[in-house]
Amino acid sequence: MVNLAVSLAGVTLKNPIIPASGTFGYGREYAELYDLNILGSFSWKGTTGQARLGNPQPRIAEMTGGMLNAVGLQNPGIDKVLSDEVPHIAEIFQGPVIANVGGFSVEEYAENCRKLEDVKQVRILEVNISCPNVHAGGKNFGCDPKAAAEVTKAVKAATNKPVFMKLTPNVTDITEIARACEDAGADGLCLINTLLGMRIDLKSRRPVIANRTGGVSGPAVFPVALRMVWDVYEAVNIPIIGCGGVSTAEDAVEMMLAGAAAVEVGAANLKDPYACKTIIETLPDVCQRLGVTNLSQLTGGAHHG
Amino acid sequence: MKKSFFTLEHTRQLTEDIWELIFSGDTSAVTAPGQFVNVELPEKFLRRPISICDWTADSLTLLVKEAGEGTRQLVRFPSGTRFDVLSGLGNGFDLEQAGEHAILAGGGIGIAPLYGLARRMAERGHAPVVALGFRTKTDTFYLEEFSALGCRLLIATEDGSLGTKGFVTDCIRSLPECDYVLTCGPLPMLQAVHSLPQLKGGQFSFEARMGCGFGACMGCSVPTKGGYKRVCKDGPILDKEEIIW
Ligand SMILES: Cc1cc2nc3c(=O)[nH]c(=O)nc-3n(C[C@H](O)[C@H](O)[C@H](O)COP(=O)(O)OP(=O)(O)OC[C@H]3O[C@@H](n4cnc5c(N)ncnc54)[C@H](O)[C@@H]3O)c2cc1C
Ligand SMILES: Cc1cc2nc3c(=O)[nH]c(=O)nc-3n(C[C@H](O)[C@H](O)[C@H](O)COP(=O)(O)O)c2cc1C
Ligand code: FES
Numbered sequence: 433m434v435n436l437a438v439s440l441a442g443v444t445l446k447n448p449i450i451p452a453s454g455t456f457g458y459g460r461e462y463a464e465l466y467d468l469n470i471l472g473s474f475s476w477k478g479t480t481g482q483a484r485l486g487n488p489q490p491r492i493a494e495m496t497g498g499m500l501n502a503v504g505l506q507n508p509g510i511d512k513v514l515s516d517e518v519p520h521i522a523e524i525f526q527g528p529v530i531a532n533v534g535g536f537s538v539e540e541y542a543e544n545c546r547k548l549e550d551v552k553q554v555r556i557l558e559v560n561i562s563c564p565n566v567h568a569g570g571k572n573f574g575c576d577p578k579a580a581a582e583v584t585k586a587v588k589a590a591t592n593k594p595v596f597m598k599l600t601p602n603v604t605d606i607t608e609i610a611r612a613c614e615d616a617g618a619d620g621l622c623l624i625n626t627l628l629g630m631r632i633d634l635k636s637r638r639p640v641i642a643n644r645t646g647g648v649s650g651p652a653v654f655p656v657a658l659r660m661v662w663d664v665y666e667a668v669n670i671p672i673i674g675c676g677g678v679s680t681a682e683d684a685v686e687m688m689l690a691g692a693a694a695v696e697v698g699a700a701n702l703k704d705p706y707a708c709k710t711i712i713e714t715l716p717d718v719c720q721r722l723g724v725t726n727l728s729q730l731t732g733g734a735h736h737g
Numbered sequence: 738m739k740k741s742f743f744t745l746e747h748t749r750q751l752t753e754d755i756w757e758l759i760f761s762g763d764t765s766a767v768t769a770p771g772q773f774v775n776v777e778l779p780e781k782f783l784r785r786p787i788s789i790c791d792w793t794a795d796s797l798t799l800l801v802k803e804a805g806e807g808t809r810q811l812v813r814f815p816s817g818t819r820f821d822v823l824s825g826l827g828n829g830f831d832l833e834q835a836g837e838h839a840i841l842a843g844g845g846i847g848i849a850p851l852y853g854l855a856r857r858m859a860e861r862g863h864a865p866v867v868a869l870g871f872r873t874k875t876d877t878f879y880l881e882e883f884s885a886l887g888c889r890l891l892i893a894t895e896d897g898s899l900g901t902k903g904f905v906t907d908c909i910r911s912l913p914e915c916d917y918v919l920t921c922g923p924l925p926m927l928q929a930v931h932s933l934p935q936l937k938g939g940q941f942s943f944e945a946r947m948g949c950g951f952g953a954c955m956g957c958s959v960p961t962k963g964g965y966k967r968v969c970k971d972g973p974i975l976d977k978e979e980i981i982w
Contacts, residue, residue, distance in 0.1 A: 454954065461952045461970070464738065477955075485965055490946040492956040494783045501948060506955040506965065640946075650782055702949040703782060705823070706740060 434719040436712075438472070438694050438728045440671050441594035441619040443528050443555045445472035445694060448727065449684065449712050452675050452698035453478050453532035453558065453598075454503065458517040462701070463524035466709050472694060475530040476517070478560050481540045483509035493631040493640040498650025498677070499699055500629055502643035505534050505563070510544050518551055528555035532598070533587075535559075536566045541583050542590040549591055557593050558673075559583060562600035562625040574600035574625070577612035584616035594619035596673060599664075602628050606660050607667035614668045622673040622696065623664060624657045650699040653677040658690050665691025665732055679707060681714040685722065689734040738825050738951050739766035743797060745818045751878035754803040755846060756812040757790075762822065764792045769829025770853035771921075771942055771974050774799070775950035777821040778807050784823065785811065786947050786969070788850040788921070797824070800849040800879070826950050827973045830854050830919055830940055832861070840915040841888075842905050842930055844870040844922025850942060851921060852879060859886040865919075866891065866912065870905030870926065874898035906930055918977075928982055939977040943968050 436447035451462070453475040459468055468474065486506030493500040508516070510533075521529060531554040535541035541559060548554050561574035561583055573579040580597065587595050597613040599606055601624040610621055626647025631640040639645070657676025664672055674692025678684055679700035687695045700707040719727060743762030750756050767789060774797070775784035785807050791798040803809045830850070835858070843851045848869050858865045864887035871877045873896050883890055891908035892900030901907050905922070906929045909915055913935055920930050921942035931941065945968040948956030952970030959968060961979040966972060 455949075457953045457955075461949075465740075485960065486955060486958065489957075489959060491958075492783070492946040492948045492954075494781065496780075496782075498782050499948060501954070501956055503955045506958060699782075699948075702954055703777070703784065704740075704821075705738075705949070705951060705953075 434716045434724065435726045435728075436715055440556060440673065440694055441596070443594060445528065447472045447712055447715065448688065448692075448694040449708050449715070450475055450530065450673065450694055450696045451701055451708050452696035453560065455698040455701045458513070459521055459524050462705060465705055468525040469527060470712050471525070471527060471708060473528045473530050473556070474525065475532050475558055475696060476513075477507050478505050478532045478534040479507050479510050479513050479544065480505060480534040480536070481510055481544055483507065483512065488642040490640060490642055491646070493646060495629075495631065495648070495652065497652030498648060499702070500631060500641060500646035500648050501626070502641045502646035504643065510547050514547060514551070518553070522553060529553045530556045530558050530596075532558045532560055534563050535583070536563055538582050538586045542586040545587045545595075546590040549593070555593065556596055557587065557591060558596045558598050558622050559587055560598045560625065562598070562602075572600060572602070574609060575603050577608050580609050581612040581616035584613045584618045588617040596620040596622045598622040598625055600625045601656065601660055601676075607663050610664045610668050614670050618670060620671040620673065621664060621668065622675060624653070624660050624676045627653055627656065649676065651677045651679055654683060658687060661687060661692050662690040662734075665735065681711045681718040684711060684715065685718055685730060688727070688730040689732070691732045691735065693728070693731050738823055739763070740821065740823050742819050743822045745814055745816055745820065746796070747816060748812065748814075751800070752876055755878055756801050758799045758801055758812065760797045760799070760820070761795055762797060764794060764797055764824060766825025767792050768825060769831070770857055771830035771850045772825055772827045773973060775823040775826055775947070776811065778810055781807050783948070784950060786826070786950055788942070789853055790849040791853040791856060800846060802846040823950060827969060828971065830974055832858060834917075834938070834940065835919055836917055838915050839865055839917040839919060840909055840912065841865050841867045842909060842918050842920040842922070843867070844905055844926040845872075845876070847922030847926070847942070848879060849921070851919070852882060854919060855883060855886050855888050859888070864888045866915065868893070868905045868908035870894075870908075870922065871899070872896070904929065906933060909933055910935070931977065931980060931982070936977065940974045941977065941980060942973050943975060944973065945969070
């Protein structure tokens with residue numbers, strides 16, 4: 433028997449596999465396909481203070497080994513999520529939920545997190561700081577250690593739940609941002625969000641995505657994400673959720689060896705709606721093959737001094 | 738929705754760039770004409786959404802136009818190739834809404850889902866009038882198939898090489914009693930059909946670049962009068978009244 437359970441800042445997950453924000457909605461579509469209770473947790477769609485309509489079409493492009501998206505944080509807004517989605521989630525999933533929260537000002541992040549304080553099923557807040565700060569000329573919170581720390585502090589003051597800051601990879605040194613979040617009181621980190629990229633249509637000679645640029649994700653980003661998790665693991669002492677390009681149980685194990693305590697799976701769900709289920713079902717075999725009896729002991733296992 | 742394997746049984750070239758592909762597999766998830774499947778291709782990350790042209794309990798017909806690398810691959814696989822397919826996606830056409838004077842209007846590859854629709858209408862005892870638009874005579878396909886259902890066929894070609902010279906809208910205008918349309922085709926065609934004053938209502942099939950095809954990613958959502966809708970889950974068929982151009 434392999435023990436798949438892991439712990440994230442005191443929250444126990446029965447296994448480390450978590451569908452990543454934006455690829456799993458609020459669980460509805462996948463609940464029609466399989467019992468979500470097999471999941472360690474799930475991270476819901478990035479939710480903001482107001483409803484957001486998102487970007488114009490087209491929002492999606494393809495590339496070798498992955499995809500680009502410029503959905504633009506389309507979501508119904510926190511109040512609607514509390515009234516319509518939270519009760520429904522309780523019906524389809526009884527495990528711990530990770531609430532992914534977006535914002536466009538420090539106050540908005542704090543306010544959104546405050547509103548989630550009484551939602552018992554939300555056990556972890558995942559704060560997406562790959563959002564433009566409307567009070568700083570649209571500069572990403574996640575690209576500036578000071579801004580990242582400010583958001584962390586404000587959110588920590590607004591909640592008693594563990595706060596995981598979700599980092600953008602579009603920076604020169606991700607460990608600098610990671611340390612700033614840790615110093616500001618973050619209970620954990622989640623990385624990486626999508627990498628900024630673009631595609632151009634050869635015939636029209638225009639960007640494929642209406643927004644011009646989009647976020648790159650999928651198997652092609654796996655080595656990039658892995659390297660960042662590795663570096664951040666060496667730089668901080670708080671738990672890391674590894675995310676980026678994971679599509680197999682082997683990828684998940686590799687992510688944990690680099691330093692992840694749990695693993696998020698994003699774009700793979702869009703290609704194969706059963707991706708997380710398949711990963712969870714094959715994890716015990718992969719562990720057995722590798723002589724692992726306690727999965728949580730893998731975290732950071734590739735760092736040898 | 739169902740994820741299962743379909744086996745390519747037969748490929749037939751219909752025009753220079755359009756092919757008919759017949760697969761065997763479990764179609765139990767398909768509930769209405771106008772729904773689509775999302776087909777996984779080797780070496781492509783995203784699946785390719787293709788309308789269901791027709792289906793029986795254990796077979797599926799798709800009409801595929803070579804539009805890019807993926808569709809060029811798709812029409813060239815040998816019989817016996819197995820594909821991972823998400824089937825029964827989208828809402829499909831609502832036959833109940835189509836009254837006495839409904840017309841089916843298709844342009845180019847957009848006629849694919851209209852065939853399955855026409856067949857089901859014919860089976861209910863009323864083969865519909867079908868207006869089909871093409872660029873030129875050599876681009877036409879599936880005309881005998883529609884005729885075999887007992888449909889009255891109106892053809893428009895842009896150069897007049899077959900049927901009416903002009904567009905599918907010219908065919909619809911020639912039948913002023915038609916007050917309801919079920920349509921699929923390129924965006925400019927849909928827009929022109931939508932603006933016909935004789936129409937009291939209709940159902941329009943839309944396309945969008947898709948991330949998932951089953952409602953999870955918001956990659957395909959478009960504004961409608963009833964708020965944003967996902968082309969893959971709330972569509973691809975939108976009601977005439979809710980469309981914003
Ligand atoms: C609901 C729906 C039903 C469709 N039904 C049919 C059909 O019955 N027959 C048919 O031949 N085609 C149909 N299409 C269009 C078909 O999906 C595209 O032509 C195909 O995806 C192009 O792939 P490609 O690799 O050849 O082209 P590429 O240009 O290489 O594709 C690159 C990416 O863009 C996407 N893409 C490109 N063109 C389109 C498009 N027009 N719509 C959506 N995504 C696109 C592809 O899926 C892929 O992700 C339908 C599209 C939708 C959304
Ligand atoms: C369509 C789509 C929408 C996303 N939306 C969000 C979001 O709302 N909030 C967020 O923090 N990350 C979002 N992400 C990023 C993913 O959660 C994940 O960090 C990233 O895609 C890398 O993982 P992957 O390679 O496994 O997809 C989105 C990704 C995709 C593909
Ligand atoms: S393509 Fe993902 S929601 Fe429609």
